[in-house]
Amino acid sequence: MIKKRIPFILVIALLLVPLSAFIHLSTGEIYVSLNDFFSAIFEFKGNNSTHVLIREFKIPRILIAIVAGGGLALSGMLMQTLFNNPLAGPYVLGINSGASLLVALSLMSGFSFFGSDIGIISAALIGAFLAGILMMAVAQRIRSQISLLLVGLMFGSFTSALVSILESLSGEGALKAYTLWTMGSLQQVEFGQLPLILFIFICGIFLSFILIKPLNMLVIGERSAGLLGLKISQVRFLIMGITALLAGLITAFCGPIAFVGLAVPNLTRILLRTQNHSYLILGNLLFGSIFLLLCDSFIQLLSKQIALPINAFTSIIGAPFVVFILMRKLR
Amino acid sequence: MIRFEEIEIGYSKPLLFIPSLTLDAGKVYALVGLNGIGKSTFLNSITGQTSLLSGKLFLNQQELQKISKVNLPKLIAYVDSSFAGVEYLTVFDYLALGRSPHTNNMGKLNTEDKQVIQEVVRELNLVHLIEKDTSEISDGERQLCAVARAIIQSTPIILLDEPTAFLDYLNRQKLIELLVLIAEKQQKTIILSSHDIDICINNALEFLIVSEKKILKTKVSDKEIVIKEMEKDVLKSS
Amino acid sequence: MNNIKFFIASNSIFWLLILGACSQNEVKNSQVPSVKNSCKYSKWLQIFELEKSIEIKVLHPDHPEIIYSFSCKKKNANPSSNNKDNVLIPCLNIAALSSTHIGMLSVLNSEDAICAVSDSKYVYNASVKQGLQSGAILSLGASQEISMELLISSGAKTIVHSAFSGDFPHRKELKKMGITCIPNFDWREEDPLGKAEWLLLFGYLTGKEEQAKKLFSELVISYKATMKKVKKQTKDQLISGNFIRDYWYAPAGESYNAKLFKDAGMNYIYSKTKGTGSYTVSMEKILMDTKDVKIWINPGFSSRAEIIKSNAKAKRLNCFQNGKIYCYSNDLNKFWELSAVQPHLLLADLYSISSMPSPKNLHFYKELK
Numbered sequence: 001m002i003k004k005r006i007p008f009i010l011v012i013a014l015l016l017v018p019l020s021a022f023i024h025l026s027t028g029e030i031y032v033s034l035n036d037f038f039s040a041i042f043e044f045k046g047n048n049s050t051h052v053l054i055r056e057f058k059i060p061r062i063l064i065a066i067v068a069g070g071g072l073a074l075s076g077m078l079m080q081t082l083f084n085n086p087l088a089g090p091y092v093l094g095i096n097s098g099a100s101l102l103v104a105l106s107l108m109s110g111f112s113f114f115g116s117d118i119g120i121i122s123a124a125l126i127g128a129f130l131a132g133i134l135m136m137a138v139a140q141r142i143r144s145q146i147s148l149l150l151v152g153l154m155f156g157s158f159t160s161a162l163v164s165i166l167e168s169l170s171g172e173g174a175l176k177a178y179t180l181w182t183m184g185s186l187q188q189v190e191f192g193q194l195p196l197i198l199f200i201f202i203c204g205i206f207l208s209f210i211l212i213k214p215l216n217m218l219v220i221g222e223r224s225a226g227l228l229g230l231k232i233s234q235v236r237f238l239i240m241g242i243t244a245l246l247a248g249l250i251t252a253f254c255g256p257i258a259f260v261g262l263a264v265p266n267l268t269r270i271l272l273r274t275q276n277h278s279y280l281i282l283g284n285l286l287f288g289s290i291f292l293l294l295c296d297s298f299i300q301l302l303s304k305q306i307a308l309p310i311n312a313f314t315s316i317i318g319a320p321f322v323v324f325i326l327m328r329k330l331r
Numbered sequence: 332m333i334r335f336e337e338i339e340i341g342y343s344k345p346l347l348f349i350p351s352l353t354l355d356a357g358k359v360y361a362l363v364g365l366n367g368i369g370k371s372t373f374l375n376s377i378t379g380q381t382s383l384l385s386g387k388l389f390l391n392q393q394e395l396q397k398i399s400k401v402n403l404p405k406l407i408a409y410v411d412s413s414f415a416g417v418e419y420l421t422v423f424d425y426l427a428l429g430r431s432p433h434t435n436n437m438g439k440l441n442t443e444d445k446q447v448i449q450e451v452v453r454e455l456n457l458v459h460l461i462e463k464d465t466s467e468i469s470d471g472e473r474q475l476c477a478v479a480r481a482i483i484q485s486t487p488i489i490l491l492d493e494p495t496a497f498l499d500y501l502n503r504q505k506l507i508e509l510l511v512l513i514a515e516k517q518q519k520t521i522i523l524s525s526h527d528i529d530i531c532i533n534n535a536l537e538f539l540i541v542s543e544k545k546i547l548k549t550k551v552s553d554k555e556i557v558i559k560e561m562e563k564d565v566l567k568s569s
Numbered sequence: 570m571n572n573i574k575f576f577i578a579s580n581s582i583f584w585l586l587i588l589g590a591c592s593q594n595e596v597k598n599s600q601v602p603s604v605k606n607s608c609k610y611s612k613w614l615q616i617f618e619l620e621k622s623i624e625i626k627v628l629h630p631d632h633p634e635i636i637y638s639f640s641c642k643k644k645n646a647n648p649s650s651n652n653k654d655n656v657l658i659p660c661l662n663i664a665a666l667s668s669t670h671i672g673m674l675s676v677l678n679s680e681d682a683i684c685a686v687s688d689s690k691y692v693y694n695a696s697v698k699q700g701l702q703s704g705a706i707l708s709l710g711a712s713q714e715i716s717m718e719l720l721i722s723s724g725a726k727t728i729v730h731s732a733f734s735g736d737f738p739h740r741k742e743l744k745k746m747g748i749t750c751i752p753n754f755d756w757r758e759e760d761p762l763g764k765a766e767w768l769l770l771f772g773y774l775t776g777k778e779e780q781a782k783k784l785f786s787e788l789v790i791s792y793k794a795t796m797k798k799v800k801k802q803t804k805d806q807l808i809s810g811n812f813i814r815d816y817w818y819a820p821a822g823e824s825y826n827a828k829l830f831k832d833a834g835m836n837y838i839y840s841k842t843k844g845t846g847s848y849t850v851s852m853e854k855i856l857m858d859t860k861d862v863k864i865w866i867n868p869g870f871s872s873r874a875e876i877i878k879s880n881a882k883a884k885r886l887n888c889f890q891n892g893k894i895y896c897y898s899n900d901l902n903k904f905w906e907l908s909a910v911q912p913h914l915l916l917a918d919l920y921s922i923s924s925m926p927s928p929k930n931l932h933f934y935k936e937l938k
Contacts, residue, residue: 028853029851029853029854030853030854030856030857049856049857049860049887050857052856052885053853053856053857056856056882056885057852057853057856057882057885058853119878176813180813180814181814183814185814185815187815187852187882188814188815188880188881188882190881190882210436212437212438213431213434213436213437213438216424216428216438217428217431217438219417219420219428220414220417220420220425220428224409224411227378227380227404227407227408227409228404228428228429228431228432228484229400229401229403229404229405229431229432230431231400269418269419272419273419274419274421274424275417275418275419275420275424276424300851303851304851307815307816307849307851309815
């Protein structure tokens, strides 16, 4: 009864990640050889433009694509399992809304927070964190899953409304800066920020692996899982915490990136044909990274003709896919 | 074995009074009564989902209030009236979830777990279903799997909420026979709620009739007795 | 008999109409100026000095078929006909809806002709600021959302607007009230001298055309003199523009700024690109393209710290680390108001920047620290 199929697919995916990274390197506007690549890593010279190009531009972009793709897919998976809903995504809890609101405030309201200049990244992190705490507090008091989802949605609508007000009051420059932020970007990460990002990312993955058993139990529903001994409020808290951590991190450094967290977990389930989260966690990390790497490679290819924001592209691919999932369900 | 002492069950107002009741191991009890009379509340109070308004409940000599959250699922298994199946969840993985109260933090199945599962699969003739997707098997097969999962949970007590509601006649009969067999063989206490009085009588189940806010435990050979008891509530309300 | 009468009558009418139209055409033809266009550098402004009037034509840069015609007369201006607006000069109540308009009126010392401005926080001219404070000049708020009521209440008889979105809103209604709207496309001029030449428009509107012509020819001479000083193109490479999120936007090779750089003898790295708007460059490409660039002009910020705050990647560019950065941030409002009508000073600044390591006495520019 040994199922060979799943490990086989996962191994292929594992190999596809470096391959996609290589594709990403190759589709960059400026050509670099593999030689250049390795010498930039091991023998970095600050005055060598090619080295700077690789270390400060290409590597951060590739790594953040991996982290964002994998992280959003993983968060999406957590939300979909927690809410037993294939249409849930990392943003249903309003993490994204919290981040957007604070970014909007810092860009468009003209207030300087606490007298200092808070960069966009810090604003987004704080916003995501606050939203996460708010939702977790709410979750302690609400029994049903559906109510929790609705609270998240309402929170999202509320912050959107506030942001609209800010938009109408702000000047052109600030409005444009905010709009550009909402389009998402994989190119704003610095090499020096990567260790922190990777650390938090790995923590999130590690914590998810600890939750494998509860996640598997949640597949048959919260009630049945509770009767099998699942500690619902503890597990909910942890799942929401990990999601807030990962989605908040990614939104802070990249802005909101649409559809990855919604489409990839569904894709992973369809490809692996399992509900066993030990495989799903790996699958989502790998497929998410591959997906975003390939999307960004495409954007690089087109960058001479058209400057496409990452969100536009993931939406173009993701939206039809989600429709496809819906149609399957309705069959 | 389940023992009730001076128990009031309900929410803000008591729905049921149980001064004293003992349910023995090795038996299957049929819980019957009109809709809304309190059957589900009764079952929920045994699982601890609804707190007792007063009194003490003992599961296998242990007081319910004092049983830890970890140990409770090792004592009671609960089966819903229907299991809708989940896409991509294989029957095996579903059955394996029944071992959750016993497995380690990662949910890994050890030899004992695997043995229990294999035995139940064999006994219930589920071998041909193991690799199948739970969303692609028939209702009857799914309900059988749900019961199998409860048995795999290896608990001295199993509660089933209208397990035969969506099954056809043959499957109903099969299921009840199976429960009687398991109860005897493994000395479990099994309670199932049902509206199908005939099948319960045919299988010689002992009855728990819920009427007039009390539970009457009685052996029944004649359907009329049951109906008369239940009618008492109808008369009251009219 | 009746039929014949009808035939003759209708024919006569028909031919009379034709003759009438012809003669009107003749009259029109005789009105077509065989006079030369006074504007030599501007692409969109044409001024014809006729015997009894000044004919001003403003061409629409995107729609060649649209021509705005204005006939300026000193007195007894007839009510405007359909295809031409009559303007009574000198205009004493002008609504100047852009900084450059205020600048041009100010070099003619005609601030008193201004009765309303928009975006008052960008005003540089002291006397206009005073007028705003005293209430002599009405502030109309942001240029995108001007309230018609406020505009009319200011008493403006002539509105000079930038026509970003084509016609001025409610142009026809304003015309009926005797208020003329004149579109100003100075911002679409790629030739710095062509842009400055719009000064002549304001000269005619205020009746100070001789002064305007004199100022203009002086600045042309000064501009060309600076151009002559350029012996050959400097070796130091120049970049202009800045990041907006993930992409760098630089002035394209045929744009206004590119022409200034060329005339100042600067070696602008994108001087050969096509187009009059922005040239978009990806992050990777701008990094490599600017690896030898020593001068960065017009990042759009007033300090290096602000540049980095807006986009952290900017600090990786060689032009940021090892080059000099200059922007028109000496006094932003002054730049927006006066640079259009003082291209010779702009050019002088750029020439200084390119030929001296530490240029002094720059008019508009400042080195960013």
